[in-house]
Amino acid sequence: MKSTSEVTIYDIAKALNISPSTVSRALKNHPHIKKETKRKIIATAGEMGYRHNNFASNLRQRRSNTIGVVVHRLDSYFIASVFSGLEKVASENGYGLIISQSQESWRKEILCASTLFNSRVDGLIVSLAFDTKNFEHFNIFIKKDIPVVFFDRVADCHECIRIVIDNYKAAYEATSHLIAQGCRRIVHIGGNMLRNVYSERLSGFKKALANNNIEFTKDLLFITDMSEKDAIEVAGKILRMKPRPDGVFASNDTTAVSIIVELEKAGVAVPGDIAVVGFNNDPISRVVKPNLTTIHYPAKEMGEVAAASLIGLLKNSQVSSLSTIVLKHNLIIRNSSIKQISHNS
Amino acid sequence: MKSTSEVTIYDIAKALNISPSTVSRALKNHPHIKKETKRKIIATAGEMGYRHNNFASNLRQRRSNTIGVVVHRLDSYFIASVFSGLEKVASENGYGLIISQSQESWRKEILCASTLFNSRVDGLIVSLAFDTKNFEHFNIFIKKDIPVVFFDRVADCHECIRIVIDNYKAAYEATSHLIAQGCRRIVHIGGNMLRNVYSERLSGFKKALANNNIEFTKDLLFITDMSEKDAIEVAGKILRMKPRPDGVFASNDTTAVSIIVELEKAGVAVPGDIAVVGFNNDPISRVVKPNLTTIHYPAKEMGEVAAASLIGLLKNSQVSSLSTIVLKHNLIIRNSSIKQISHNS
DNA sequence: GTGAAAGCGCTAACAA
DNA sequence: TTGTTAGCGCTTTCAC
Numbered sequence: 001m002k003s004t005s006e007v008t009i010y011d012i013a014k015a016l017n018i019s020p021s022t023v024s025r026a027l028k029n030h031p032h033i034k035k036e037t038k039r040k041i042i043a044t045a046g047e048m049g050y051r052h053n054n055f056a057s058n059l060r061q062r063r064s065n066t067i068g069v070v071v072h073r074l075d076s077y078f079i080a081s082v083f084s085g086l087e088k089v090a091s092e093n094g095y096g097l098i099i100s101q102s103q104e105s106w107r108k109e110i111l112c113a114s115t116l117f118n119s120r121v122d123g124l125i126v127s128l129a130f131d132t133k134n135f136e137h138f139n140i141f142i143k144k145d146i147p148v149v150f151f152d153r154v155a156d157c158h159e160c161i162r163i164v165i166d167n168y169k170a171a172y173e174a175t176s177h178l179i180a181q182g183c184r185r186i187v188h189i190g191g192n193m194l195r196n197v198y199s200e201r202l203s204g205f206k207k208a209l210a211n212n213n214i215e216f217t218k219d220l221l222f223i224t225d226m227s228e229k230d231a232i233e234v235a236g237k238i239l240r241m242k243p244r245p246d247g248v249f250a251s252n253d254t255t256a257v258s259i260i261v262e263l264e265k266a267g268v269a270v271p272g273d274i275a276v277v278g279f280n281n282d283p284i285s286r287v288v289k290p291n292l293t294t295i296h297y298p299a300k301e302m303g304e305v306a307a308a309s310l311i312g313l314l315k316n317s318q319v320s321s322l323s324t325i326v327l328k329h330n331l332i333i334r335n336s337s338i339k340q341i342s343h344n345s
Numbered sequence: 346m347k348s349t350s351e352v353t354i355y356d357i358a359k360a361l362n363i364s365p366s367t368v369s370r371a372l373k374n375h376p377h378i379k380k381e382t383k384r385k386i387i388a389t390a391g392e393m394g395y396r397h398n399n400f401a402s403n404l405r406q407r408r409s410n411t412i413g414v415v416v417h418r419l420d421s422y423f424i425a426s427v428f429s430g431l432e433k434v435a436s437e438n439g440y441g442l443i444i445s446q447s448q449e450s451w452r453k454e455i456l457c458a459s460t461l462f463n464s465r466v467d468g469l470i471v472s473l474a475f476d477t478k479n480f481e482h483f484n485i486f487i488k489k490d491i492p493v494v495f496f497d498r499v500a501d502c503h504e505c506i507r508i509v510i511d512n513y514k515a516a517y518e519a520t521s522h523l524i525a526q527g528c529r530r531i532v533h534i535g536g537n538m539l540r541n542v543y544s545e546r547l548s549g550f551k552k553a554l555a556n557n558n559i560e561f562t563k564d565l566l567f568i569t570d571m572s573e574k575d576a577i578e579v580a581g582k583i584l585r586m587k588p589r590p591d592g593v594f595a596s597n598d599t600t601a602v603s604i605i606v607e608l609e610k611a612g613v614a615v616p617g618d619i620a621v622v623g624f625n626n627d628p629i630s631r632v633v634k635p636n637l638t639t640i641h642y643p644a645k646e647m648g649e650v651a652a653a654s655l656i657g658l659l660k661n662s663q664v665s666s667l668s669t670i671v672l673k674h675n676l677i678i679r680n681s682s683i684k685q686i687s688h689n690s
Numbered sequence: 691g692t693g694a695a696a697g698c699g700c701t702a703a704c705a706a
Numbered sequence: 707t708t709g710t711t712a713g714c715g716c717t718t719t720c721a722c
Contacts, residue, residue, distance in 0.1 A: 007409075008715055017585060019693045024717060039693055054464050055409070059698050060402035062351075066443075074432060075645070080425040087446050096464060097413075098441050101432050118397045119441060143394075257632055287602055289634045300420070322722035334415075363711045369701060377707055401699035404714045663695055 007050040015044055034127070043083045058120070066096045067310060068116030070126045072153070077282045078299050079127070082151065085303025088127065094313050095122070102129040110137040116142060123310040128153040130192045130225070147313040151306045153195045161313070161322050163306045165329040168196050170295045171204025173331045174249050174277045177293070179212045181275055181339040183247030186214075189234055189259075190251045191226045196224075201251050201279070220245060224255075231255040235262030238274070246274055247337075253278040257288045261338060275337040290335035298327050352395040360389055372397070403465070412655060413442045413461030415471045417449045417498070421625045423597075424472070427496065430648025438656050440467070447474040455482040461484060468655040473498040475537045475570070484511065484565050491657040496651045498540045506658070506667050508651045510674040512542050515640045516549025518676045519594050519622045522638070525555045526620055526684040528592030531559075534579055534604075535596045536571045543568075545625070546596050565590060571598075576600040580607030583619070591619055592682075598623040602633045605681060620682040635680035643672050 009023040016023075018037070026033045026041035033041075050066050058064050067090055083099075090097050098119060102109035102289055109129045116124060117140050126148065135155045141148050142159045151163040178186055188205045191198040202221070209216050222237070224230035231250075236260065238245055250256035254279030260270050270276055270290060278285055278294040285292035305325055313322075354368040354539045361368075363382070371378045371386035378386075379567035393409065403409050413437055416424050428444075435442050443466060454474045461469060462485050469486055480500045486493050499507040523531050533550045536543040547566070547656075554561050567582075569575035580603065583590055593602035601623030605615050615621050615635060623630055623639040630637035650670055658667075 006715085020716080021694080021718075022692055024715095025692085028717095037691085049488075052463050052714050053404070055404035056402050056698085057717075059398070059404055059700090060715085062698075062718045064400070072706060073429065075422070075425040075429040077420070077422060077425070080420040080422070083444075084418065084420040084446065087444065091460075092446060096443050096460070097445075098443055099428075099432065100436060101429065115436075115441070119399050132530075140396075230437045254628070261632065279366070284629050284632050287606065287629050332720080351699085355699075365699090366701075366710080367708055369699095370708085373701095379707065382707085398699050401714085402701075404716090405699085405701045407714070 003016050006053070007045075007048045008053070008293055009050070012041060012045055012048060012050060014033060015048065049086055053148055061238070062118045063122055064093060064096075066098055066119070066121050067307070068119070068121035068124045069097055069099045070102055070109060070112045070116065070124070071099070072102050072127055072129045074099070074101050077284075078152075078218055078280055078297065081299035082127075082303035082306070085300040085305075086307045089175050089302075089304045089307035093307075095307075095311060102132075104130040106132045112203060113137040113140070122146065122314055124148045125306050126150050126155075128195060129156060131194065133194060147310055149306050149310045151302050159223065161309050162324040163302055163309065164196070164326065165295075165297060165302075165327050167200035168204040168207070169330070170279070170329045171201035171249070172208045172294060173204075174279070174293075175205045175208035176212070177331060177333065178247040178249060178337060179208060179214065179273055179339055181247070181271070183275055183339075184214060185220060185243065185245040186247040186249060187220045187222065187234075187238060187245045188249050188251075189224060189226075189231070189240065189255055191220045191224065193223065198251055206250060226252055228254065228258050231258035232262055235259050235266075239266050239268065244268075244273070248274060248276045250276070251279050253280045253282040253285045253292060253294055256294070256336075257284055260288055260290075260292070271333075271335065271337050271339050275339055281332060285332075285334070288336070293334045293337035294332055296330050298329070302327055351398070352390075352393045353398070356391060357390055357395060359384060360393065361385060384579070388644070390453055403581040403642075408467055408660045409465045410439060411443055411464070411466050412652070413464070413466035413469045414442055414444045414564045415447055415454060415457045415461065415469070416444070416473045417447050417472055419444070419446050422629075423497075423625055426644035427472075427648035428649070429647040430650075432648075434649045434652035434656065436575075438652075439527050440652075440656060447477075449475040458482045458485070460641065462491075467491065469493045470651050470655060471495050471500075473500060473540060475588060476492065476539065478539060492655055493654045494651050494658075496647050508647055508654065508672065509541070509669065510642060510672050513549040513552070515624070515674045515676070516546035516594070517553045518549075518551035519624070519638075519640060520550045522559070522676060522678065523592040523620055523622055523682060524553060524559065525596060526616070527593070528620055529559060529683075530565065530588065531588040531592040532565045532567065532583060532590045533594050533596075534567045534569060534571075534576070535602055536569065538568065539551050541595055543635055548596060558615075559620055571597055571600055573603050576603035577607055582610075584611050584613065589613075589618070593619060593621045595621070595623050598625045598627040598630045598637060598639055601639070601681075602629055605633055605635075605637070605674035606680055616680065616682050616684050621686055622682050626677060630677075630679070633681070637677045638682035639677055641675050641677050643674070647672055 010019045013020040013024045026038045100112040149161045154162040191201045222234045278292045279296045281296040285294045354365045357368045358365045371383040445457040494506045496508040538544045553559050567579045622635045626639045626641040630639045
């Protein structure tokens with residue numbers, strides 16, 4: 001491939017009978033170059049089909065102007081929204097994005113990290129895989145002072161920045177809302193407890209129960225992979241329980257929606273028999289009937305903030321005292337959880 | 346940042362009293378190196394904290410092992426699925442992915458292309474923005490024999506590969522299905538006719554009408570931005586039409602779903618009064634009530650095929666006679682379009 | 691305001 | 707099987 005040979009600044013220099021350094025300076029708008037010279041150089045560069053060689057430039061400058069991103073998966077609305085925010089801020093600041101997905105596997109996540117390390121990203125943005133048990137694979141970055149920013153599923157790491165929402169409080173609010181609607185036997189469906197998002201939501205759930213003198217029982221707790229298959233299974237178990245639960249708080253919307261669909265298939269009314277609350281505010285939550293009560297998660301903003309904090313760190317090139325940024329969530333009450341008409345409005 | 350200085354193959358060479366080239370060879374598992382030497386080199390490389398420098402390597406080899414991707418947006422289920430396929434195949438083959446989004450703007454798309462060109466991607470994968478009017482910004486790639494693969498929203502370009510589905514046929518089938526259900530006044534909602542996906546769907550729609558002796562009328566055609574806002578507007582217009590349409594074929598699922606939601610809000614029954622068919626088979630289509638009849642679009646496979654064709658081209662380093670790859674779609678009939686019980690089963 | 695020259699770290703042709 | 711050596715194309719210090 002690439003049959004045509006590349007034009008370099010040397011070629012331009014030769015063509016204009018000046019030195020390569022002058023060409024280099026002109027091309028990056030260095031102030032010491034005469035306007036006329038600059039104009040000429042830029043013109044001939046265009047004519048000759050010159051393109052800047054990032055490899056050489058990066059090699060020389062020892063930086064890549066690139067940010068690496070590791071996420072658990074790409075095909076979720078939440079992650080796609082985060083990405084959209086990341087890309088926006090990164091490109092506005094002249095940074096490229098290299099992405100890789102761990103496919104929810106610790107092993108693959110280690111691989112991703114190492115690949116990005118070798119491609120010399122200037123910084124790293126990560127949301128952890130489901131089963132990641134330690135964070136040693138990020139030490140190579142930290143040792144080299146390459147900043148690492150976690151979002152959503154974050155690591156407990158002293159040198160890193162974390163962008164999160166208050167999962168504990170959000171879960172507390174969601175659960176309290178169910179209790180206010182009269183629910184007493186509330187099922188919680190969560191994911192791997194290694195991940196802050198799931199463990200904190202469980203804590204918030206428990207706290208809300210405790211505050212309302214409802215005993216927490218393990219029978220009503222389901223730890224799953226948060227897949228559609230799991231949701232359908234859990235729905236089956238719920239249907240077979242006696243006494244039957246009267247509320248469900250699921251850690252994401254896709255799970256909550258699957259539960260609603262399965263319950264209604266079985267003739268159980270939502271919210272009449274069982275009220276349901278999800279998490280994330282995916283578009284799907286506004287489509288399912290009844291519309292899903294859920295926690296609004298500022299995904300795109302999270303991406304923007306993650307990229308902005310990382311770039312801030314890179315530009316200031318100094319240790320920042322920033323540690324954790326908490327974005328605002330809020331409970332969106334829709335019909336899937338409203339048992340008592342005119343309860344709160 | 347990066348306070349620690351980097352270990353190079355020279356450092357390893359010095360430490361072991363051998364030559365840099367031997368180190369280089371050992372590190373890439375060159376067959377001519379003695380096993381014992383290789384072992385030692387890899388061991389000390391690890392100890393010394395060596396990492397491969399892609400910049401130098403790329404500069405030397407004049408290739409980046411990187412594929413550039415330009416998409417119209419990232420926050421759609423369809424694109425996210427494509428990405429998941431792209432990333433899978435790319436990483437399996439040792440390629441990195443640099444992504445950028447045109448945000449549906451021709452201007453931004455030109456920028457994206459040029460940025461990726463300068464970062465010397467080995468190949469380019471593109472789905473066009475809504476309003477892109479010419480494809481000149483891809484000529485820089487073609488001139489340098491850098492392969493360009495389009496997917497979904499493709500360009501009419503002789504040197505490029507296109508990965509598509511048969512949009513014409515899919516639309517024909519969708520429309521024919523509506524007609525078979527008894528619809529006669531069918532609305533079509535499409536996007537910018539500059540894009541193959543929308544123009545071909547319109548053609549298929551018209552053809553199906555013609556084959557059934559139904560006259561096409563402009564009153565029943567809506568060309569929109571395919572946004573939620575547009576969908577709600579169109580729904581309003583449909584409600585005010587007399588005689589009222591009895592079917593809707595929308596060019597994507599989000600639009601179809603918005604239409605359903607709006608119609609039902611207004612007390613119009615779907616499919617009873619108006620049957621609705623969408624396009625894409627987003628998860629949302631299985632959640633909306635009634636479940637949405639739609640065209641299954643093999644998004645992840647499309648990503649995989651796009652990456653695989655591009656990489657095939659790169660590896661063989663020769664002009665391939667490949668031009669267009671058509672993936673299989675299929676009509677998924679669900680309740681939103683079934684007017685006549687026991688019609689087809 | 692411009693030029694000379696060294697070197698970023700790696701690879702590969704050629705030599706041994 | 708291993709070593710020597712000459713760049714890849716750019717930036718930047720120092721000199722003028």
